[in-house]
Amino acid sequence: xxxxxxxxxxxxxxxxxxxxxxxxGGIAARAMAARAAPRQAYLDxxxxxxxxxxxxxxxxxxxxxxxxxxxxRVLTTRIAHILATGxxxxxxxxxxxxxxxxxxxxxxxxxxxxxxxxxxMPWLGTFHSIGVKLLRRHAELVGLKSSFTILDTDDQxxxxxxxxxxxxxxxxxxxxRQFAQMIDGWKNKGLTPKEIPEGDARAFANxxxxxxxxxxxxxxxxxxxxxxxxxLLHPIRIFREYPDxxxxxxxxxxxxxxxxxxxxNTAQYMWLRLLAQRQGQSVNVCCVGDDDQSIYGWRxxxxxxxLRFEKDFPGATVIRLERNxxxxxxxxxxxxxxxAHNEGRLGKTLFTEQADPxxxxxxxxxxxxxxxxxxxxxxxxxxLQSKKHALNDMAILVRASFQMRxxxxxxxxxGLNYRVIGGPRFYERQEIRDxxxxxxxVAQPADDLAFExxxxxxxxGLGEAAVRQIHDVARMRQVPMLQAARDLVGTEExxxxxxxxxxxxxxxxxxxxxxxxxxxxxxxxxxxxxxxGYTDMWKNDRSAEAPGRLENLKELIRSMEExxxxxxxxxxxxxxxxxxxxxxxxxxxxxxxxxxxGLEFDTVFLPGWEEGLFPHQRAxxxxxxxxxxxxxxxxxxxxxxxxxxxxxxxxxxRRIHGxxxxxxxxxxxxxxxxxxxxxxxxxxxxxxxGRPDGQIGxxxxxxxxxxxxxxxFSNTYATPGWQRAQKNRNSATxxxxxxxxxxxxxxxxxxxxxxxxxxxxGSVKGRTIEGELVAKSVSDTPSAFKVGDRVFHMKxxxxxxxxxxxxxxxxxxxxxxxxxxxxxxxxxx
DNA sequence: GGCCCATAAGTTTTT
DNA sequence: CTTATGGGCC
Numbered sequence: 001x002x003x004x005x006x007x008x009x010x011x012x013x014x015x016x017x018x019x020x021x022x023x024x025g026g027i028a029a030r031a032m033a034a035r036a037a038p039r040q041a042y043l044d045x046x047x048x049x050x051x052x053x054x055x056x057x058x059x060x061x062x063x064x065x066x067x068x069x070x071x072x073r074v075l076t077t078r079i080a081h082i083l084a085t086g087x088x089x090x091x092x093x094x095x096x097x098x099x100x101x102x103x104x105x106x107x108x109x110x111x112x113x114x115x116x117x118x119x120x121m122p123w124l125g126t127f128h129s130i131g132v133k134l135l136r137r138h139a140e141l142v143g144l145k146s147s148f149t150i151l152d153t154d155d156q157x158x159x160x161x162x163x164x165x166x167x168x169x170x171x172x173x174x175x176x177r178q179f180a181q182m183i184d185g186w187k188n189k190g191l192t193p194k195e196i197p198e199g200d201a202r203a204f205a206n207x208x209x210x211x212x213x214x215x216x217x218x219x220x221x222x223x224x225x226x227x228x229x230x231x232l233l234h235p236i237r238i239f240r241e242y243p244d245x246x247x248x249x250x251x252x253x254x255x256x257x258x259x260x261x262x263x264x265n266t267a268q269y270m271w272l273r274l275l276a277q278r279q280g281q282s283v284n285v286c287c288v289g290d291d292d293q294s295i296y297g298w299r300x301x302x303x304x305x306x307l308r309f310e311k312d313f314p315g316a317t318v319i320r321l322e323r324n325x326x327x328x329x330x331x332x333x334x335x336x337x338x339x340a341h342n343e344g345r346l347g348k349t350l351f352t353e354q355a356d357p358x359x360x361x362x363x364x365x366x367x368x369x370x371x372x373x374x375x376x377x378x379x380x381x382x383x384l385q386s387k388k389h390a391l392n393d394m395a396i397l398v399r400a401s402f403q404m405r406x407x408x409x410x411x412x413x414x415g416l417n418y419r420v421i422g423g424p425r426f427y428e429r430q431e432i433r434d435x436x437x438x439x440x441x442v443a444q445p446a447d448d449l450a451f452e453x454x455x456x457x458x459x460x461g462l463g464e465a466a467v468r469q470i471h472d473v474a475r476m477r478q479v480p481m482l483q484a485a486r487d488l489v490g491t492e493e494x495x496x497x498x499x500x501x502x503x504x505x506x507x508x509x510x511x512x513x514x515x516x517x518x519x520x521x522x523x524x525x526x527x528x529x530x531x532x533g534y535t536d537m538w539k540n541d542r543s544a545e546a547p548g549r550l551e552n553l554k555e556l557i558r559s560m561e562e563x564x565x566x567x568x569x570x571x572x573x574x575x576x577x578x579x580x581x582x583x584x585x586x587x588x589x590x591x592x593x594x595x596x597x598g599l600e601f602d603t604v605f606l607p608g609w610e611e612g613l614f615p616h617q618r619a620x621x622x623x624x625x626x627x628x629x630x631x632x633x634x635x636x637x638x639x640x641x642x643x644x645x646x647x648x649x650x651x652x653x654r655r656i657h658g659x660x661x662x663x664x665x666x667x668x669x670x671x672x673x674x675x676x677x678x679x680x681x682x683x684x685x686x687x688x689x690g691r692p693d694g695q696i697g698x699x700x701x702x703x704x705x706x707x708x709x710x711x712x713f714s715n716t717y718a719t720p721g722w723q724r725a726q727k728n729r730n731s732a733t734x735x736x737x738x739x740x741x742x743x744x745x746x747x748x749x750x751x752x753x754x755x756x757x758x759x760x761x762g763s764v765k766g767r768t769i770e771g772e773l774v775a776k777s778v779s780d781t782p783s784a785f786k787v788g789d790r791v792f793h794m795k796x797x798x799x800x801x802x803x804x805x806x807x808x809x810x811x812x813x814x815x816x817x818x819x820x821x822x823x824x825x826x827x828x829x
Numbered sequence: 830g831g832c833c834c835a836t837a838a839g840t841t842t843t844t
Numbered sequence: 845c846t847t848a849t850g851g852g853c854c
Contacts, residue, residue, distance in 0.1 A: 099843065128844045152844085172850080228844045263843095299842065400840050402846090422842080456830095463830060575844065594841050616840055634841080657839065658845035 040084075042077055042113060046070075053286075053319045054078045057087060057255065060276075060313030061286040062306070066350045067335070067640035068326030068600065071288055075257060076106055078286065079121075080113035082255055090120035094253040094275065096127050098260050100576045102598070103129070106259075123253070127268050129575050131231030134238070134249075141242060142234045147444065149225045150574035154433060155449045156180050156227050163215050167208060174205045183213055187229025188300030190236060190267040193217060223448060232267045239274040250278050261289030261309070265300035273312065285313065291346050292339050295594060295634045297626070298619075307346060324352045326600055328359040331646050333676040335639040341671050342629045361678040362639075362646045364669060369653040369660070370403070370608070374410040377605050377649065381416065381588060384603060384645075391417055393602035395589040397638050399614040403607065404590050417587035422595035427573050431538065431549040432556055436573060438528050442512045443566050446480040455485075458537035460501040469494065470502075482509060508532060521566040525557055593638045604642035607649040609666040612656075635668045 043051055053063045053074045065071035079095060082088050097103045103125050110121060123130060132150070139146040151159070160183075161176035182204060186196050193214035201210035220226060226234065239246040256276050258264070264272070276285040287309060294303040310316045324332055332352050339345070367373040381394060396407055404420060411418045426432060434457055440450035455470070456462040474484035488494055489503040512528055519527070529535045535553065538546045563569040589601070608614055615631035623630065639646060650665045785791065789801045791811065799811040 126844065131844095150844090231844075296842075298840085402839080405846095459830075461830080592841065613840095618840060630841095655845075 042080055042084075046073075046077065047323055049319055049321050049323070050074050050077075053288075053321065054081050056317050056319070057082055057085075058284055059282050060284075060309075060316035062261075062309045062313075062316050062318045063286065063288040063321060064318065064346055064348055065288055065290055065321040066324060066348045067290065067293060067637070068324045069321035069350070070325060071259075071290075071321065072102075072105065072109065074321065075259060075288055076109040076113065079106075079110050079124075079255075079257065083114060088254040091122050092252060092254040093121065093123060093257070094130070094255070095121070095124040095257040096130060096259065096272075097124075098126060098263055100126055100129075102126075102259055126575070127271070128228060128231045131235050131271075132571070132575065134235045135226070135231060138235075138238050138242075138245060141238050141245070143221050144226070144234075145224050147224065149223075149440065149444055149447055149450075150231070150571075151220075151225050151227045151449065152428075152433075152574065153180065154428075155225075155453075156183075158452070159219060159223075159449060160212075160216060163212055163219065164205065167205070167212065167215075169205050169208070179204055179209075179212065182209070183216065183227075184229060185300060186213065187227075187233055188265040188267055190233065190270050192233070224446060225449070229267070232271050236267065236271050236274065239271075246274060249275060250281075254284060256283070256285040258285070258287040259289075261287035262291050262294040262303055262306045263289070263296050263301045264305045266302055267300075269302065269305050276313075283313065290348075292342070292348070292633055293597060293637050295597065295630060295637060297623075297630050307344070320348055322348050322350050324350045326643050327352065327640060328356070328644055330359060330361045330676040331639060331642050331644075334362045334646070334672050335636050337673040337676070338639065338668060338671045339632065339636040342632055344629075360645055361676055362648065362672065363678050363680050364648045364650075364672075365680045366665075367649060367651045370406055370651045370655065373607050373649050373651045374406040377407070377607060377647070378410045378414055378416065380605070380647065382414070389603065391586045391588040394605070395591065395596065395599070395601040395603075395641065396605045396607065397591060397593045397596045397641060398606075399593060399608055399616060399634070401592055403613075407590055407607075411588070417585055419585070419587045419589055421589055421591035426552070426555075429549070429552060431552055434534065435525075435529060435553055435556055436570070438532060438534065439525060439566055440570060441482060441509060442516060442524075442528065443570055445482050445509070445513065448474070448481045451481045451485075454532075454534075455481075455502075455505060458533045460505065462498055462501055462505075466494070466498045466502065482506070486510075516566065521563070521569065522557055522560050524566065525560055529553060529557075593634050596641050597637050600641055600643055602643045603645040603647075604638070605647045605649065606638050607651075608654070609648050609650040609669055610654065610663040611666055612663060613654065614666050614668070632668065632671075635666075 043054065046054060047070075050070055050073070053061065054077045057078070063071070063074060065074065075095070079093060082093060083090060095106065097106065107121060107124060110124075114120070123133075125133075135142075135144070135148070136146045139148055157176045157180050160179050161171055164171045164174055164176055164179065182200070186200070193210050196210060196213065201207065201213075203209060205212060220230070239249075253275060256272075258272060272285075276283050287306070289306050291303055291306050294301060294306070297303065310318065327335070329352050332350050336350055365376065367376055377396065381391070384394065385391060398404055398407075401423075408418065408420070410416075427436070434454055437450040437453040440447045441454070444450075452467060455467060470481050470485050470488060473479075473488055474481045477484065477487070479487075485502055486506045489499055489506055494502065508531060512524065512531075515524055515527075535550065538549050538553070541549075560566075560569050563572060593606075614635070615628055619627040619631050621627075648669065650663070650669065652663060653660050654663050655661070785801055785804060787801050787804060791799060791801060802812045
């Protein structure tokens with residue numbers, strides 16, 4: 001396709017009456033078809049099923065897309081096809097995804113087909129972002145103003161806490177956090193306070209659950225605010241109560257596409273049905289999903305939605321994508337065999353044509369404990385690295401996030417670059433939220449929750465008493481808190497000290513609000529943080545995190561530059577909680593299995609395949625067979641992330657809540673087909689398989705001979721394997737020290753400020769160091785530090801250098817104690 | 830109002 | 845064993 005945006009017409013203005021689709025055979029249609037015809041090249045690369053999914057544009061279509069079968073490609077090509085054949089204008093296509101990332105990717109990929117016309121798809125987005133759009137248009141129908149604010153979980157909990165206390169309840173016995181989750185659950189099911197089951201209502205706060213939920217909703221209305229659930233529920237209500245509004249959207253949306261349909265919850269399902277089910281009209285709705293990858297049941301997703309599709313949309317075409325383009329036949333064979341143990345599937349059989357006899361089988365490794373597991377995986381990674389495998393092509397996928405620590409610790413010691421995906425998000429960090437609260441009050445003076453958050457941050461002597469006073473005035477006069485505060489400083493009601501402090505706050509906000517339209521928003525933002533004393537607060541903070549927080553604030557300002565205004569930025573942040581990851585750095589990814597869905601890597605490590613951890617005990621206890629099946633799907637997701645190499649690990653001992661426990665290999669290991677799996681003993685060089693013979697309470701994965709035979713452990717693999725690994729390890733680390741210390745960055749979680757830029761290779765003379773393997777690297781990159789220097793480390797905070805050993809520093813950290821780290825990870829204070 | 834100690838709890842996560 | 849939170853004391 002050519003890159004000209006003129007290929008596709010975008011003259012359908014956002015708020016114009018929905019334009020009719022070009023009439024079949026009409027001049028416009030023919031013109032477009034003529035232009036499109038020679039470019040149907042986009043269909044060429046598709047297999048027959050994919051092509052069918054793209055070209056069956058009319059009527060309901062369910063695409064069951066197995067892992068790695070080109071799902072996103074089908075979705076994007078389908079949209080491109082609809083556009084190219086002139087069946088609809090971009091603004092007539094509703095395309096919903098779950099995550100911003102997925103939405104972004106679709107926009108980009110459609111952009112490739114269509115030219116740069118990404119702006120032309122106004123209704124491509126997440127359920128929530130589309131919900132905002134709908135709600136801004138029709139806010140008044142549910143008693144809101146279209147300037148409503150979107151609360152995040154933090155705000156929500158603080159609000160609920162107030163309400164619980166206002167009811168005279170003990171907020172310790174009835175934690176707001178827990179209640180927030182209950183409300184979330186109700187909203188996932190599309191339930192209003194009136195509709196929640198009696199039992200649920202009774203379960204909280206001595207039967208006041210329903211009352212509190214209703215009070216919460218009322219409070220939101222007075223605050224002109226919504227939570228995430230409301231972004232779906234309000235539109236549902238509008239569609240139900242105002243059929244003419246719904247009709248408008250029926251007319252507008254000629255084509256509806258839904259990604260990851262197996263993850264939809266009841267509310268999303270209701271929302272979708274309202275839009276997609278129309279009387280006596282063929283509905284062009286296309287849902288794409290994979291029932292085998294449904295892993296969000298615990299947060300309200302209903303696999304049933306996908307299983308029921310044909311009933312909901314009679315006459316639906318069901319297309320199965322089963323040709324896998326991602327993984328080797330061994331990996332696929334293992335995954336398919338495992339998932340076949342689930343009942344109640346729609347059933348797909350993945351196949352691949354990649355059948356290179358040399359491709360490695362899925363490897364299962366045993367280790368003595370989780371520490372050894374981390375060590376062995378680290379060695380394997382370094383071995384691969386020395387064979388020129390990029391760290392970016394590798395990932396460690398864990399069941400629970402506590403497993404990550406051991407790997408992080410290990411990689412820090414090894415000096416192995418890693419990135420943690422899915423940790424605390426950038427916009428969820430305290431300093432970012434505080435800063436955002438300031439911006440919110442400036443942009444939306446009625447945002448009481450934001451005001452309350454920062455009125456005493458930094459500390460200004462405006463404690464609980466002062467806040468209550470402001471609160472009372474605000475309630476009495478029915479004005480926002482900022483206004484109430486303004487009134488209060490004009491009276492004698494407050495003691496002089498808090499009064500003066502509050503006056504400064506009020507005057508500051510007035511000045512900033514005044515500047516809002518005259519100053520560039522980034523400048524203003526910086527000014528606010530300076531003048532409020534917020535940056536100073538962190539500058540004066542001597543804790544380990546403070547420098548990182550300041551860095552984050554800078555990053556926040558930087559990221560604002562991409563937006564036109566403060567308001568635009570605030571909307572973005574409310575909905576898009578993620579941050580781009582730094583693709584520049586070569587690093588291995590560590591993440592949970594859940595956050596790995598949709599990703600792929602050449603090499604995947606899956607540690608912790610033990611009963612109780614995976615499948616997780618709690619899933620079994622609370623979910624029964626359904627829970628087990630979801631765990632199995634999670635295992636399936638994990639296995640199918642790998643393209644070439646897949647390593648499963650289990651440890652015989654694992655520390656859980658501090659104490660060591662002996663574990664049994666996961667039942668999922670039993671469920672793998674022997675033909676595609678190879679059991680390796682390299683990892684258990686120490687201590688072998690720590691289970692006494694015959695102690696296992698159920699059939700052993702591969703027959704006892706393979707796992708329990710200590711002989712094979714120490715003879716076949718262990719010794720040479722260990723030695724080889726040792727060798728690789730040394731060469732790999734040496735090489736890395738040489739190349740890294742220039743720009744090495746340790747990132748923990750995304751959005752975390754980069755720290756420890758190279759320790760700077762000063763002209764420090766080669767120190768005499770008692771050191772063995774370090775000696776070599778010393779000449780390469782002498783450390784610029786000297787004993788006694790004060791340094792900062794991203795993970796451990798500030799400390800003093802106690803000893804230097806080439807590039808390895810021994811540091812006495814103020815908080816973390818003595819650690820050995822590479823100099824690239826620390827920066828001078 | 831701020832700091833320190835004690836206690837409790839401890840999958841998975843998006844918006 | 846950790847980490848987060850809350851209460852109590854200065």
